[in-house]
Amino acid sequence: MSQPSAQHAPQPPNTPTGPSYPAVPACEQRQMDHLLTAVPQRGRPRYRPRAARVWRSKAVRAGVLITLLALCGLVILALVREQTGTHGFLVGLGLATLPVPLLMTAFRWLDRVEPGPWRNLLFAFSWGACAAALIAIIANTFATRWIATATADPASADTLGATVIAPVVEESAKAAAILLIFLFRRRDFTGIVDGVVVAGFTATGFAFTENILYLGNAFGEDQEIGTSGLASVTAATFFVRIVLSPFAHPLFTVLTGIGFGMAALAARRRRIRRIALPLLGLVLAMGVHALWNGSASLFGLWGFYAVYGAFMVPAFGLLTWLAIWTRQRELRTISLQLPAYAAAGWLLPAEPPALSSMRARTMARDFARRTYGPAAGHAVSEYEAFATSLAFLRHRAHRGAMGPDFAEREQELLHHLWQRREVAGPSLSYAAQATGRVRMPPPYRNYGGPNPYRI
Known part of the structure; x- marks a missing residue:
């Protein structure tokens, strides 16, 4: 069917006062000829890609992925429970859940212009909470023990592990979720906001599991030494991780998400840019993560608060402004692109x-x-x-x-x-x-x- 002309343009219901569809100006008609396709009729089947082989079908990939994430979840829960004990695990689980709805709501709010499908976001959260956390806990433990054995200095090994090993391992594990959605859900990954939202959900899931571990261990320490109330280790850990810095992990990983978002906006012929931008974002995420971990390990409590006030809070404000500004830019894109379809x-x-x-x-x-x-x-x-x-x-x-x-x-x-x-x-x-x-x-x-x- 040919491009609709002014005589054959689709008409609204026959009402005397309602708005009508305009005739197509000649200049707009020429502009749209190479973009617009035939008028789709009711009942016309949706466009679907060519049938893929069985092992490349979406259903098979989804089934395998869900199974792997479920296995990772069972293993990571068993490891955390082994380290914290049953009571510590339950206390950590309850306290770690508190910031999750707030963070997920905030990231979903940013995605209101073109909301991504929930299946992508739930996958990102599950990957962060299960797969990325499992990779991190195994790799960090192995690397720290190897360094301690090689240097015969457990204290230095812990500091080096927290400052160097953990940022590289954890940010790489979280970035894998963004990469998978970028590659296999490319239609849903269109710009910076999508990168920020996917990264935020991934990091929220990772922080959730990590908080269970830290809060559960803190509760176990309180049980051993008999402290309780505001002076307890659990209260101090809760204040630092849940009240003071619930956005820490999302802030790190959002830098990787911005890199992927900018790569999604780059022209297909810009191959170097499409590869370099995500890598640059990942390196920045590792650097900020290392600064955050090193502030307490190398400079003590006051160094932690100095980095928090001088860097983390301004960086969080800057990235929040960038995300909101990008969302407003998306609205401007709509106002600029859709009039061509209205004119046609x-x-x-x-x-x-x-x-x-x-x-x-x-x-x-x-x-x-x-x-x-x-x-x-x-x-x-x-x-x-x-x-x-x-x-x-x-x-x-x-x-x-x-x-x-x-x-x-x-x-x-x-x-x-x-x-x-x-x-x-x-x-x-x-x-x-x-x-x-x-x-x-x-x-x-x-x-x-x-x-x-x-x-």
Whole structure:
């Protein structure tokens, strides 16, 4: 089917006051000819890659990965329980759980513009808590014992292990999760925010397991010496690891995530840049991690607080600002890329301004939910996600970062938008007008004709 012309552009439901789809200007038509594909019809099958061999199928890979993570989880839990004892393990588990929901909520909030699938984030958390923690505890223990045997100086071995060995091993183990998602879930890994979120979930899982170990050991020490209350080792450990620095591990690993995110934005022909940026981020993560560990090992308690106040807090603030600024930049990308589709007749004129505002997107979902029901609100949410992916797809194509499947991927996204446009178009138009993003006649609440979601 050929590109829709002004006479054959898709039309909204027949209402006298609702917004209409515009004719395609000649200049925009020429611009879109090499990007837009045929109008997807209802019932048209989704684009799917060619069938892969059995051992390369997604189901087989997912099954193997889940099994390996489950085995790693059982082994790491057994090791931690052996070191801390049953009571120490339970106390450490309860206290280590406290910062996890807050950190996961914060990283998920950053990902509101184009939310990544939960399966990727749960994999990242599980990898950090199970696989990365298991690698770290085995490699760190082996390296420290080997250094102690070689140097006959256990104290120096512990310091060297914490300052040099641990940062290299732990950051490399956590970076493996980001690399796997970058390679095998490339469609969901589109920029810096995705790198930050995946890295944050991975590091949160790793810190969760590590905190169980430290808090459980601290509780065991208190049981041996008979201390309790605020003067206990458990209270001091809880204050340092849970209250003062719950963001420490996420801060380290986010540097690696930023490197992968910048590599995702780089043009495909920039091979050196796509390899060097993740490696640079990993090296920075190791360096900051080594500084953090060495501040207490080499300079004592006051050195720890000096590094915390002079470096960690400003670095955390800077990375938080960078993540928020990047999210705002994503919204600007939507406002710049989607008008071309609106000019070609795929979207209503009010949709790009509404989709580039988080407030308008929320209002559109609420309007659809009130007017048509919960299913319509979910459909608008999906429409917003697909439209955002379409904008980023076009942006990456302009940067030369897209692969040969651009046309198929664009076709798939347009198909999903086409299926949901009957309720999403008027909802987003209402939100754009209500938030002042555009000026247009207010739509009737029953715009769009009969409720397609009514049972």
